[in-house]
Amino acid sequence: MSTQIPKQTEESTETDAKTEPASKGDERRAEKRRRAAERREQRQEEAAEKAADDESTVELKVFRYDPQIEGKQEPRFDTFHVPFTKGMTVLDALMYARDTYDSSLTFRHSCRQAVCGSDAMFVNGGQKLACKTQIAELDEPVRVEPLPHAEGRKDLVVDMEHFYDQMEAVEPYFQTNEFPDGELEEQRQDRENREKIKMSTRCIWCGACMSSCNIAAGDNEYLGPAAINKAYRFAMDDREGEEIKQKRLEIIEQEHGVWRCQTQFSCTEVCPKDIPLTEHIQELKREAVKNNLKFW
Amino acid sequence: MYEHDVVVVGAGGAGLRAAIAAQEAGADVAMVSKLHPVRSHTGAAEGGINAALRDADSWEDHAYDTMKGSDYLGDAPAVEALCRESPEEVIRLEHWGMPFSREDDGRVSQRPFGGLSFPRTTYAGAETGHQMLHTMYEQVVKRGITVYDEWHVMDLAVTDEDDPAERTCHGVVGYDIQSGEVSGFRANNGVILATGGMGQVFDHTTNAVANTGDGVAMAYRAGVPMEDMEFIQFHPTTLPSTGVLISEGVRGEGGILYNEDGERFLFERGYANNDGELASRDVVSRAELTEVNEGRGIEDEYVHLDMRHLGEERILDRLENILHLAEDFEGADGLTEPMPVKPGQHYAMGGIETNEHGETAIGGLYAAGECACASVHGANRLGGNALPELIVFGKRAGRHAAGEELGEAKIETGRSGDWQPADYEFGIEVGETGRPDTAAADGGAVAADAESVVGAAADRAQERVEELLSRDGRNHAEIRSKVQETMTANVNVFREEGRLEKTLADLRETREAYKDIAVSDPSRTFNTDLIHTIETRNILDVAEALTMGALAREEFRGAHWRKEHQERRGCARAWHLAPRPLP
């Protein structure tokens, strides 16, 4: 399965398709697509009705807060009316509002294509990547707020430090004691194994999952779905070898590790990269139990 | 003031690799980046990394392909370094755990790519850049390299000798986006610019919003020559509203381009009678724009890329990702309607002139990655050649800056004789970039010590911030979009002398307007209004250098099309564009 490939030829698409058979994540994507299509149809009908009312603008209600500016210290919602264009995303609308009405409207964004993970926000009550969320699929007015359970810094910007700390707490780097001999020798990995870790490597550190998880909200030390997923990515990589795997399991088994997860599935629902987070967490729990049973 | 041996500006692929290399060479290194490293635009690359890994392949073949693709404008020593070292760098990434796609025997997969004589594009699914970026960031975490993230570098701290070639760079000045603090970063051994692309010079680009060419502009203001700025790669199929790339795979599978009248214009209008949709990028981009310019574009903006006739099954099997892209970013359903596409800026072949060790003409200043031009891409870049450039030249710059001996460089930098943009007489006086804000305060202080150079630079930057925050004036958005409009209208795929000159005039006017720019948000925290204002000046500088290059290069070569000069000039070597002399 592939996303856009800039310079590929016909053959390469084939190789790609062969290498990576449809996985669970892909199924989920298909499911989401279907749902989105249904929603879209519904919206289109509504949009038609609306057009009759001459409503080609979108109403955005945006959370505003700045601890340094008098008058903004008390959080409030500002309303912006943005002309709707086909294909407009929440990010497009925010940028329009900022560039047209209020240049102090603040939010993080960069790639506009769901790879940099900067713009996870709380849109109409759900964690979404603004750049990957079509306005046409949302009910109006569109309410945009910063991610819940993170410290608000200003407008839609939240403090990501805690999230980064959790990500970095799981030793998120490849380790092995089993290096191949030659400099140019690869550490071979079979296709199944690469396939197994494929979805877990897609995380873009957006923090949506962490924000959606009630356990993470209650227990600040809980590693959280993204960090556990990161640990999964390495623990399941055969190239690291058994010894390191033991160490990995110890990390995720810490008190605020996998056992905290209560399979809420919220993380899996909101992940913009369709990573089956709950599944990965559950698999690690089982690995850990198996591992411990050996010593009982 | 912060102090390190090596300061790396930017934490994309090139910056991360440079930092790791410098650290391995024993230097105390810090990265300063306006985005958290994993947010860098390297993460958007999908296709792959070219490397001659297989026995049947050789780096010489890779070098040959690269040279040919560059329209023979690449510099041989740089191309050699790229192709020779790419395999070991790719394997190093593999040893760092990068999850490449695999063959049955467990080796990394490679695939064919346009312009390559051997399928040597190593890839990780359709997210090669993402995997590469994250793998390298993981190594940075492992090594505990200092990262100042969300620090925007405003300018370089460079001494101000009259001859730029005699100047020395002692550090940079950064602005902490979170706290609003302005601080100098002193670099004892060297500063490495790795600030990536400049796509925001155009209004339609596959590049990130953060790709504003900051490094290029900072170096330009400091007096470093720019090289090959006029060579910009445009991709023919990007989504109109966001610039998200639609892979050539769609056309490879049989997707068809239609104009508003439903004509398959590549054939029916004779742009590419043989290859049709599969003609090279430049050809297709130009054809699309001609259609739009002649009034046959849809909504006067784009053309249609239709894949419906391939059938749902085949689309879902081979091109499912395209469906998601079109739906997520354009709200279009590729199964039931044609997808809107238009050409978009994709890659800058040129940039800060460097040699094959990443050194620029200014002492202690290095550049690597898309912002640099060691000149491996010449007039056109081969797909899959940018990522190896990041790791090969990132590593070289990092090592060299850390003081490792890499031998005498074969490429010369800052050839003083070539500094005027060839023999071209600009019909119009170009705008004034002014001195770098951050040059040492007193003109005469040639022997100024590093500390005071950086200190003075920081003071100036601080002053500028205060001024921008306190005064009233225009908003950056207006100016930025003016630049983008004129660049897109006139310095895009098609370039005509008159319009290029008009662009210089426009830019000059915009530069005047920029003089009374102001920031309306008074906040000291996450003041993106201020950051965009600073970036807008960089966009202006880069746009100007680019346009001057386009005017000066009187030939049709690689990605550079000139109406009046449809011939390719005989001379093989590129000339270099001079930066504006300082007043």
Next chain:
Amino acid sequence: MSQSYNRGLIEDFGRWREFEAGMWAWIFHKFTGWVLIGYLFTHIAVLSTGIPAAGATEAAVSAGNDVYTQTIVSLEGLLLVRVLEVGLLAVAVFHMLNGTRLLLTDLGIGLGAQDKSFYASLILTGAITVASVPTFIAGAF
């Protein structure tokens, strides 16, 4: 530096309209679990009347005149108690069914259908509860 702005509980449950299946399942399971443990304590407390009852005469016991039997019979005679019992059944059945769903989840089974299995638990709970009403109410009038 900047003061934080915490939207706390309002955020957690004020957006209940947006909750997806997994979240509801979590809330219900929590609720039913708490009800059950609460009931267990009460249950034992009520049953404890069996301790003094054990000291009653054999005749009293046979006649059902002991404290225990009296307590239970009088309690069961209350319609409210019967209704509460039906509620308890519903709670227990849901906790069991969803508990089974969670156990399967732990085994990595059916994660893709977690929303469907939650709805199934709900429907089954309803069905079983309704079906048991006659049995539970029997003799109450």
Next chain:
Amino acid sequence: MAERYSSFQKGGRMWLLQRVTAVFLLVVLAFHFFLLHFVHHADEVSFLASRGRMESLSYYSLMITFLVTATFHGVNGVYNALINQGLTGTKRTVIKWTLVAASVVLIVQGIRTANAWAGIGLY
């Protein structure tokens, strides 16, 4: 970084026990409900009948295990839920021991009741 995982809890043992007890409870609770509401109707309960059942050793031991597992499962569940809401420090220690004490009381009281029925002297 390292301090983040300094306090290991042995192998998710509690987690596993929670599941194991759940499996057990699943069977026994169903049996319990069935026996006391469907086979014997609620309005027919009497000390005599209870005593009759409890006098069988297998029923007696089943009920004691039922009690112990249910208590563990329920109390551990509550404790977990509280930890997940961020219960830490002394508060946590206090609550933990309070819960343990409550469990002990519950189990002791339950056993005494069962003993009373079973005619075992200890109550």
